[in-house]
Amino acid sequence: MDYISTRGRAPALDFEGATLAGLASDGGLYVPRTWPRFSAEEIAAMAGLPYAQLAARVMAPFVAGSLTEERLLELTTEAYGRFAHDAVTPLVQLDGQQWLLELFHGPTLAFKDVALQLLGLLFEEFLGRSERNLTIVGATSGDTGSAAIDAVAGRAKVDIFMLHPRGRVSDVQRRQMTTVLAPNVHNLALEHASFDDAQAIVKRMFNDQAMTGRFAIGAVNSINWARLMAQVVYYFAAGLQLGAPHRKVAFSVPTGNFGDVFAGYVAAQMGLPIERLIVATNVNDILHRALAQGDYSQGTVTPTAAPSMDIQVSSNFERLLFDLNGRDGLALAEQMAGFEATRAMQLTNAQREGAAALFASARADADEMASTIRWAWEHCGELIDPHTACGLFAARTAGIAAEVPVVTLATAHPAKFPEAVERATGQRPSLPARVGDLFEREEKYVTLGGTYEAVAAFVAEHASPKV
Numbered sequence: 001m002d003y004i005s006t007r008g009r010a011p012a013l014d015f016e017g018a019t020l021a022g023l024a025s026d027g028g029l030y031v032p033r034t035w036p037r038f039s040a041e042e043i044a045a046m047a048g049l050p051y052a053q054l055a056a057r058v059m060a061p062f063v064a065g066s067l068t069e070e071r072l073l074e075l076t077t078e079a080y081g082r083f084a085h086d087a088v089t090p091l092v093q094l095d096g097q098q099w100l101l102e103l104f105h106g107p108t109l110a111f112k113d114v115a116l117q118l119l120g121l122l123f124e125e126f127l128g129r130s131e132r133n134l135t136i137v138g139a140t141s142g143d144t145g146s147a148a149i150d151a152v153a154g155r156a157k158v159d160i161f162m163l164h165p166r167g168r169v170s171d172v173q174r175r176q177m178t179t180v181l182a183p184n185v186h187n188l189a190l191e192h193a194s195f196d197d198a199q200a201i202v203k204r205m206f207n208d209q210a211m212t213g214r215f216a217i218g219a220v221n222s223i224n225w226a227r228l229m230a231q232v233v234y235y236f237a238a239g240l241q242l243g244a245p246h247r248k249v250a251f252s253v254p255t256g257n258f259g260d261v262f263a264g265y266v267a268a269q270m271g272l273p274i275e276r277l278i279v280a281t282n283v284n285d286i287l288h289r290a291l292a293q294g295d296y297s298q299g300t301v302t303p304t305a306a307p308s309m310d311i312q313v314s315s316n317f318e319r320l321l322f323d324l325n326g327r328d329g330l331a332l333a334e335q336m337a338g339f340e341a342t343r344a345m346q347l348t349n350a351q352r353e354g355a356a357a358l359f360a361s362a363r364a365d366a367d368e369m370a371s372t373i374r375w376a377w378e379h380c381g382e383l384i385d386p387h388t389a390c391g392l393f394a395a396r397t398a399g400i401a402a403e404v405p406v407v408t409l410a411t412a413h414p415a416k417f418p419e420a421v422e423r424a425t426g427q428r429p430s431l432p433a434r435v436g437d438l439f440e441r442e443e444k445y446v447t448l449g450g451t452y453e454a455v456a457a458f459v460a461e462h463a464s465p466k467v
């Protein structure tokens with residue numbers, strides 16, 4: 001399988017190359033040249049496979065040429081062996097139609113672990129084939145940071161620099177990053193910055209020849225294709241349990257960067273019967289505006305109780321636009337250049353109609369989030385976090401036909417956001433034992449002004465050269 005850029009100018013790479021490159025050299029995002037597709041018989045044959053085996057089966061077409069399916073299975077077995085639930089991503093029924101897909105049983109209690117535990121192993125595998133060192137530069141609004149750090153802390157040939165907007169992640173989220181004291185981990189708290197500012201700094205570094213000449217810059221955010229690839233698997237896992245390929249399922253996905261829901265779109269391209277993908281945002285609603293009105297314009301980021309989704313530029317939306325544009329990379333490069341210049345973009349009619357065939361969207365404000373957390377507790381006995389609440393709010397208001405099961409992706413453990421959950425339900429969720437001493441651990445991080453120059457200077461001083 002080879003990978004092409006959404007902006008049409010970067011060289012095509014194999015899976016190994018795309019995984020190590022992160023962002024394409026023309027500023028675009030890598031996508032597979034074609035979508036592999038399973039027949040209904042092939043999907044039916046996946047029913048009942050343990051998660052690690054299902055993962056290897058679903059991802060095998062994407063890694064062809066870089067990894068054998070046998071080696072991939074060894075890696076998925078190791079990655080998912082660290083999860084605290086045997087099912088890895090268990091499905092929980094809420095009522096006659098609504099389900100939760102719990103994605104928070106990994107080491108850092110959020111869905112990011114599902115992909116990043118594997119990505120850490122892929123980095124090790126591919127770096128082991130050369131003399132190269134990798135300098136990972138990532139941005140987080142709360143969950144990616146700790147999951148990426150857990151995945152690469154202490155690994156040879158990798159340094160990680162994780163940028164977070166100071167004061168805009170929960171205390172649990174911050175401590176999950178800053179209490180990892182391995183020498184290859186560098187946490188940078190950016191002052192007066194939003195996640196969007198941090199993400200823009202990361203993307204700029206991939207195109208700064210002064211940096212790329214000295215360091216092999218790598219990505220752990222969902223701009224890295226391997227992240228999304230691993231997330232496709234849990235759509236298959238849930239769909240199969242609910243009757244795929246003989247029955248359609250709808251998914252509601254809380255998302256800020258459009259990565260998690262794009263993985264659902266990929267599952268649909270691969271043949272999983274999906275009735276609808278519901279994109280759920282908080283009041284930082286660029287995705288809802290884009291899908292409902294065609295208005296993809298960057299608003300100001302408003303801090304909310306669901307900070308991981310406090311995002312107003314959604315990187316992976318570009319991957320969907322690429323497909324909706326008939327995969328015309330040069331036309332998309334022009335459209336994206338317009339967005340980067342004006343911070344606003346109107347979707348074409350063809351893009352809107354193409355998206356409407358599969359996607360719906362909704363936005364939850366603070367009251368809607370709180371009342372949904374309360375509903376899940378009072379009616380189903382489930383404590384859910386504020387991000388999951390956005391998803392469940394959207395799932396319950398989307399008007400999906402009663403016979404179609406609706407699966408909300410439960411993206412984070414409620415104990416990552418204890419105040420919001422306690423305010424809504426009177427119950428304070430406690431941290432699982434495996435992270436129970438988080439508040440006794442020592443923290444280490446550096447505070448920087450939120451400018452590109454400050455971050456680049458810090459990385460240049462502390463990273464290992466590429467060879």
Ligand SMILES: N[C@@H](CCOP(=O)(O)O)C(=O)O
Pocket residue numbers: 139140141142143144145195220221222223256257259308309315
């Ligand atoms: N929601 C994320 C923001 C980064 O998104 P990613 O999926 O591109 O890594 C977070 O919690 O950090």
